[in-house]
Amino acid sequence: DGGITQSPKYLFRKEGQNVTLSCEQNLNHDAMYWYRQDPGQGLRLIYYSQIVNDFQKGDIAEGYSVSREKKESFPLTVTSAQKNPTAFYLCASTDRGLHQPQHFGDGTRLSIL
Amino acid sequence: EDQVTQSPEALRLQEGESSSLNCSYTVSGLRGLFWYRQDPGKGPEFLFTLYSAGEEKEKERLKATLTKKESFLHITAPKPEDSATYLCAVQAGSGNTGKLIFGQGTTLQVKP
Numbered sequence: 001d002g003g004i005t006q007s008p009k010y011l012f013r014k015e016g017q018n019v020t021l022s023c024e025q026n027l028n029h030d031a032m033y034w035y036r037q038d039p040g041q042g043l044r045l046i047y048y049s050q051i052v053n054d055f056q057k058g059d060i061a062e063g064y065s066v067s068r069e070k071k072e073s074f075p076l077t078v079t080s081a082q083k084n085p086t087a088f089y090l091c092a093s094t095d096r097g098l099h100q101p102q103h104f105g106d107g108t109r110l111s112i113l
Numbered sequence: 114e115d116q117v118t119q120s121p122e123a124l125r126l127q128e129g130e131s132s133s134l135n136c137s138y139t140v141s142g143l144r145g146l147f148w149y150r151q152d153p154g155k156g157p158e159f160l161f162t163l164y165s166a167g168e169e170k171e172k173e174r175l176k177a178t179l180t181k182k183e184s185f186l187h188i189t190a191p192k193p194e195d196s197a198t199y200l201c202a203v204q205a206g207s208g209n210t211g212k213l214i215f216g217q218g219t220t221l222q223v224k225p
Contacts, residue, residue, distance in 0.1 A: 031211050042215035090156050094211045099145045104156030
């Protein structure tokens with residue numbers, strides 16, 4: 001079955017620590033996205049990538065970094081510079097072409113210890 | 114600034130009581146409007162894409178419609194399993210980045 005796999009499901013970060021969230025897709029999609037979801041708020045775009053070895057900042061990129069070395073993988077690092085990292089993080093991917101919907105993984109919930 | 118607003122924030126219905134959720138948008142050059150369903154602790158699940166004013170899409174008890182300023186998600190005779198948060202998102206502007214602007218969602222609770 002094709003889909004998007006995010007891991008881990010739950011993650012805890014200590015002060016001053018960087019943590020990396022994994023996102024893997026086997027849908028052969030070109031574009032991938034990272035969103036942050038806070039209670040009562042819509043999804044906010046952190047970073048996106050339309051092709052391997054290229055990515056762009058979204059609306060709230062500060063304190064985050066990404067890489068896109070393989071088409072299937074788009075890991076997100078939450079750095080110590082992100083002072084309020086507690087949130088639900090969602091990864092999505094989409095095919096090229098007009099009006100293609102984004103498909104989502106089941107998220108990683110990050111909390112501060 | 115492109116903006117998407119959903120109302121109401123929360124909606125409680127009795128089983129079988131039909132209603133509508135609203136998604137209003139102000140964007141430059143709408144390319145598509147998307148509806149998603151999200152269950153607690155899960156990622157959003159794609160429901161519908163609408164491209165142009167006047168368009169309608171249906172799936173079981175759900176029907177989505179689109180005008181030039183807003184979209185409605187009509188829920189006919191809902192069941193408790195329809196309880197979820199419903200998200201609206203728009204794709205707008207020139208360029209084909211696939212970027213979406215999301216509303217804050219409507220949380221629907223259907224009581225038996």
